[in-house]
Amino acid sequence: MSTDVTTDATVTSAALALGDDALVLSHRLGEWAGHAPVLEEEVALANIALDLLGQARVLLSLVGDEDELAYLREERAFTNLQLVEQPNGDFAHTIARQLYFSTYQYLLYTELAAGDGLFAPLAAKAVKEVAYHRDHAEQWTLRLGDGTDVSHQRMQRACAALWRFTGEMFQPVAGLDVDLPALESAWAASVTDVLRRATLAVPEGPRSGAWAAGAGRQGLHTESFGRMLAEMQHLHRSHPGASW
């Protein structure tokens, strides 16, 4: 009996971690609505946001009531990666964040889909969506990196700025049975390949530090996350149970 309880608790924390990643990044991408550089790209980003929201709903529903989890938890109860909560910045920042995260998510979901764990059915469905997210990020990285002087500079700056948040993706998560060292080397190989083809330098410097390693997964978040949550949650908190 006690074994079952432990299993449930670890599955819950894994579902919460992956669900929060999807939910938070979905909200960030949704912030582009009405602000994207061109209409076509606005729809593309909104599509990706909606894919992620769908994944978040399935994952959070494994843990409890999806609305309560999304709208009524405090900042410290969220276990998403700090990478996904980073502000959109300019378009290059959004694309760099997409490249780093979708590459990780694609590799992770591919491995989960191949297994027979609780997440296998969800991962099998999501991996097709994520493959497109990854392709979208790669296409834009190539064009911005190998584009004009300005786009190259901005893309380089964005890749460097977000680099230090990428180590956290490979910290162990209870209940998530994956080969993390293999995942990390596959991620590094893939991202390095895209950056090289985009004529961008692979950022140097630590990918995690004493202050950052795994902190998002433990509920420690960066400054802008509180403001994002306030915006995401205020309607539900003001009008509990409101619906269309």
Place this chain on the structure above:
Amino acid sequence: MTNTDWPLWEVFVRSRRGLSHTHAGSLHAPDAELALRNARDLYTRRGEGVSIWVVPSSVITASSPDEKDPFFEPSADKPYRHPTFYEIPEGVKHL
């Protein structure tokens, strides 16, 4: 939405195998690869298609409205050109 210098592309979507591609609309994109992806996002998000073509709008040669009469008018009174005198075999859906 700022103005861009991106060229215009025409999008053709095939909704099912066996049907031909149909004009779905147009969009802006910097190159063909991204035009294809934008078309996927704009015109097939509700499962409308199994195949997409994108064509630069600039390479399309269109008939002019001024030539409408010489182009199309003469065919209006030639019913024998319409294959309406055949019995359509049962089970043929897309004739």
